Amino acid sequence: MSNSSENRPVIPVLTGPTASGKTGVAVRLLEENPRIPIISADSRQIYRYLDIGTDKPDKGLLEKYDFHLVDFVEPGDRYTAFDFVEDASRLIDNSVKAGRLPLICGGTGLYIKSLVEGIVEIPDDDFSIRNRLEDEAIEKGPKYLFEKLEKIDPLEARKTHPHNIKRIIRALEIYEMTGRPKSEIIASGSKKTDDFLYKIYCLLPPREALYNKINKRVDEMIAGGLLEEVENLIRAGLKEQVEKVNVMGYSELFKYLDGELSLDSSVNLIKQNTRR
Template identity: 35%
Template structure:
């Protein structure tokens, strides 16, 4: 059991993709005299910069960032590994009297950093390979339908296109005979690792969608297609989980001759809008997050300072 850290809190800064987290995080870090800890599940990968909207070298020179460029795209990485790496960073910042600013849109990473993690079920290579064969024969939609039958609680939470999580949930069920959701419920995320201040940034939906469309076009101008081509030339194949992520997946398909570039860009825009909607749904489920409009910098700072004063 991870024990509660009694010293300083951590600040969690979340929000949907394209809301403006990077700009605001830089401003808050500057005012608080602290450093940023990444909580974006794609920015941990090396060589994946444009498509993940990773902070630039100039931004990193202004404010130190942690947990960027941690592993190559063909290396395994999960929530347990994130907690293993993030906790020492947070403790190190606390030891220097700084309040860590944890920034990202990956809700699970933020959750386990403050509430711990359900002990993982060891994988079974034979079952995993059998599931992969079944998915090729039956299709992902049927695998998700099976998950809904054996674990309806988790099946409703996992997106039907999230291949990794669908197959992992089925693997756990076949190994243990117990739905993964039941194991998670028993754990309950009831540990308290760090006292936390949770900020969620929002914009109006139409504005978010407009920014997403524009950002995808900007990424293309910055060389997103060349980035994906370079990754493939380095030997990172389309079967890898990061290469199946939003944006990369669509451009990989285009480079393999499946559809035009225009179609790929439109798909990225559409799927990113859907992803932003899912992010907002996720964070609405955590009442500890206080929602602020991204422009309310002074109000956010005042609230953070008041909460810190109350904790200390």
């Protein structure tokens, strides 16, 4: 395929915060043109069994239309932004060759940024290092690990919330495996395909309206059986795996079922975390 901008297909990307209406727009497009491939860019909807809390398209839509990168990763398994770029690029290429222009749809900014701008391949997990760091987080608290990150990689620390323990641990893990800060590795180069151009459409409702939609959505998830879904995950022996992937809506309800929070507090925490 030619790399000149005149010959490169322009791939539409539909993004925006949670509850901004992305799925509704995508479904309306599919009703007009059912052959559009939808490539999900949602890092939560990749996981099997996590349906209600991730607001996946229902099974009827998934069966009727051509959705990709939804409901295909086991909880606890590693799926990185690098994996997403490789999978999405392959799907885009296949769709374009078949004469069908796909739509990228989702709100995971890291996925979209990596696809559009490129991404550096970072080493695979070392679970012995990760387990030790997780134990340190439990024993000494997130602040201790965040202060370690500030010392070895201040650039990454400035981009990381002190309570984002998953990101903190990953940055420390990369440093221990490579001897180089994560920010330095990322700055050293990126993997990017030049076969496509991208046009981003971002849905940004007014803040008050968005927050009201988030609150309503969470209430509907609870009414629709989210707590029962979490209980089923525990009965299936998947609690530890789901906790590892730290998906909003599940972590908070685990705390309720563990007796750490009341149900109302857990639901309010889901709303608060979703608004961030």
